[in-house]
Amino acid sequence: MSPLERRKLFTGLAFSSPWVIGLSVFLLYPLLAALYYSLCDYSVLLPPVFVGLDNYIELFQDKLFWKSLWNTTFFALGSVGLGTFMALTLAILLNSKVKGLTFYRTAFFLPSLMPLVAGSLLWFCMYAGQGGIINTLLAKIGITGPSWLSDPHWAKIAIIFMAVWGAGNSMVIFLAGLQDVPVSLYEASIIDGANWLQRLRNVTIPMISPVIYFNVIMGIIGGFQAFAQSLIMFGPTTAGYPEQSTLFYVLQLYNVGFMDLRMGYASAMAWVLFLIILGLTFAATRLSKRWVTYDR
């Protein structure tokens, strides 16, 4: 290596060092430490004791693990599915040329700026089974609304609706994608006699498929990390209420790690979650090859 090359190497390393150090100290090290702890009986306050795969074996027999995994999957799929649909619909509507467009865009984006705690408390009031605004409105059209937050069958769905309400972020990303679609394609399709629906199916959706893909992946990752909603709405002592129907995976992980001081077991849970998200992302990437169009 010539002195010049060496100097260049050092310069390169020095410039990338913030990232390299950040990644290894704040991501790689915790990741590997958690992997090691997941193989230990580790109460945080005492040195870890190696127990091999015991935590993982116990995990797969733990009914609360499966319960929380089911709750989380339900929530993630529900909020991603409904959220993507809503955000895309709104984005398409807001991409048309109507009067007061900026107002509508702001109005639909606003909820996503609401802090999670304030939003949760607001929805808590709206969901009241008796006297809540949602059920009062439903009653006006002759529907007896459920006890949203105290009926185990409805609580998860209620939290999904709440998540969809804050879909403003993905809406803005969709909107940016939509505005990127070349007008020439629309013009060509109009000349070919395509109607609105055909244009949507054959031009818009394929052209913004990378954006949809991005939003779905981010949605899944976010959905699997659901935590605060349940904690805020039902309080720390009865988190997961009613009947553990909102006991999300990360909430259970927190309970086990920080309340029961079983950090080894919690680490095992964290690694399983990591692998699930990794697997889903991988699957989505493979699937995306079939329907995501990158060429312009």
Place this chain on the structure above:
Amino acid sequence: MRLASALCALVLFSSACSDSQSDKSTGVRHVVYWEKWTDFEGEAMGRVVDAFNAKEREHARAEPSYRPIEVEMVTISAIEQKLLIASAGGNPPDLAGIYSFMMPSYADKGALTDLTERAKRDGVERSQYVGRYYDLAVHRDRLWGLPSTPASVALHWNKRLFREAGLDPEKPPATLEQLDEMAEKLTRWEVTLASGEKQIKVGYLPDVPASQKRLLQVGFLPMEPAWWSYGWGFVFGGKLIDGDKITAASPENIQAYEWLASYSKKLGVDSVQRFRSGFGAFASAQNPFLSGQLAMEIQGVWMYNFIKKFADGMLWGAAPFPAPAAHPERRGTANAEVDQLIIPTGSQHPDEAWTFIKYTQRQDVMEELCLGQRKHTPLANVSEAFYAKHPNPYIRLFREMGASPNAWSSPKTGVWNEYGRELTTAADKIANLNISPQEALTQVQTRVQISYDRDRSMILRRQR
């Protein structure tokens, strides 16, 4: 310039890392104290800290060779987690205020300084306290902390609703059976008749379908609040743990949760769910007891503050929770816990921290603190002036509740968090009539016993 700022950062960083460095030069002994309370409770403790610091400075002025202690109180939310992380990281505070139910788990894992010898040396004895509050700081025959402010609970009732229901507003239920009877009289519905007309009806109305009635007011709900829903067994003579056996599914506990389920059967699960989901947050005027939707409930010594804040002028009373008529001796069965001052293992100034703890145990200091936090004192001796000055009209009752042999506290085991959570969930399922008490409690017992045995083997391994 760049070099200068880099140096500044380095100096700041190193000074942050070594907080005790400055102590030697100034001669002050710094004690870092983490306290969980904010608001008026935190301010009351703040005044105690200030008085202590002033006394120390006074001492140093009178005796120049004396190095005064300065306690620095830092308010910490979610102390359960933060103390854990700080202790694990080897950088805990010198002193901390925790809840009694945290202590056993921390002590078992070697995170607390054993205070037994210090207490013996300085003449701190059980007889100086309400026994229960002292005992809550003892685990495996060692002392791990000393009490600060205690809390006990009692039955609270709304006198206006009693009068409206034709009951004597000054007479709370004396037996559990009476409570059940009164609860029925205090339950009111809005019934929609076939004609569309709406009527107010009292009682349980089993013959009216749920779609035609709406709860307006309930006399009593065992699941409101759900905070102590793991403790109903005590009223029926049950226990949560017996030696090393988890006894969630004992006959007494099953009987208790059958009683709990009886309310759902009488009122209808759907109606109760609908009614409860309309309740506001605890600390709000929409709290069901404060808004007059719930006539009786178990609440703690703190409830007075919330009544004052959100429902000033409300006519209310507090009384011992009633017992089944066949067991009058169990009257006043209720939860009692206490805040504790502890010294984490790895504290830089354990002796100085102990000096402060001892100071807080003086009768005058403790009374000032408990008056400020509007609680009763954990000490055996109480001055008449304390009661005279106390704003809570039922403060003597709460003191008696804590001192009563029927009071119960969270079992001293490292798995209590999990156990409590499991029981709360079971109570929730039982109240929704989705599972029989027998089945739910057996499931809890099996699950928690496994965790308990694991925890125990960890402790034994550590002792070896």
